[in-house]
Amino acid sequence: MEVKKAGASLDSVISGFNRRIAELQDLVIARNMYPASSVTDLSAVDAAVKAMELQVQAIKDRLRDETLAIPKAKKLIDVAVKQQKKLQDLSIYVPSHIPERMSMLGLDTNRCLFPEGSEQNTSFGSLKLEEVPAALPKEKKGRSTPPLWFITAEELDSLSGYMRGRLTVEKINAAINDMATYAEANSQLISAPKKRVAGDSWEKALELRDIAMTEAVKGKHFFLETDMKGPALKSDNTGKAILTVLRHLGRVSETRIGPHRVIILLKRH
Numbered sequence: 149m150e151v152k153k154a155g156a157s158l159d160s161v162i163s164g165f166n167r168r169i170a171e172l173q174d175l176v177i178a179r180n181m182y183p184a185s186s187v188t189d190l191s192a193v194d195a196a197v198k199a200m201e202l203q204v205q206a207i208k209d210r211l212r213d214e215t216l217a218i219p220k221a222k223k224l225i226d227v228a229v230k231q232q233k234k235l236q237d238l239s240i241y242v243p244s245h246i247p248e249r250m251s252m253l254g255l256d257t258n259r260c261l262f263p264e265g266s267e268q269n270t271s272f273g274s275l276k277l278e279e280v281p282a283a284l285p286k287e288k289k290g291r292s293t294p295p296l297w298f299i300t301a302e303e304l305d306s307l308s309g310y311m312r313g314r315l316t317v318e319k320i321n322a323a324i325n326d327m328a329t330y331a332e333a334n335s336q337l338i339s340a341p342k343k344r345v346a347g348d349s350w351e352k353a354l355e356l357r358d359i360a361m362t363e364a365v366k367g368k369h370f371f372l373e374t375d376m377k378g379p380a381l382k383s384d385n386t387g388k389a390i391l392t393v394l395r396h397l398g399r400v401s402e403t404r405i406g407p408h409r410v411i412i413l414l415k416r417h
Contacts, residue, residue: 294328294335294369295415297399307396313389322380323390324399330371331413359410364403373409 298321304312337345337353338360345353359365376383381390391411394400401412 294331295413296328297416326381330375331369359405369413370410
């Protein structure tokens, strides 16, 4: 009986070894079945994983940069909003329609400086373009330009209803632009030599020079009531109402010198 048991145990051991050997053989066969392709596939997977890791890191870096940029963007937005508000506040000072001041000035000045029918008038187009730049060096030497002190909606609203009437900020500011044009034309006529002044304008030039030398007007820009010929400021009821408003708001002052009503442009304090 004992011999039979020992034989059975030996058979079991041999059978276990045989199974283990068979398993090892299967593993060797599986390992060596596709050696080249298996290594290549694993390398491709590894490269793909590394590429994905780099992409994820790049996304993280971009998100970090964007997060850091948010406070700067908010500051820029705040600055832009403030600048927009400043521009909106400044826009009320500018009339909706501003005539071409220099072109109008050149036209009026040339009419005064050159008589009709003269040789200079035959080439009027070219002279008008040349005369305006010719006056620029005088400005560099100290001749100031007339003040353009526009009004605001708040200033107009501060006036009584009967004084405002139907006037608007745009109408009044356009008139202020006209007044500066009149004053500049008179300033050029005063400083122009006699040989450049038309014969029918020389008398006006002498009157303007006398007015400019008076104590009330000396060193200031001015124009006469007779200069109010538009386009925005005319010698009518609307023009008189505009002058009343501007005088009340401290933009102009008036005086009478001889037969002339003189309007003086005031500067911003």
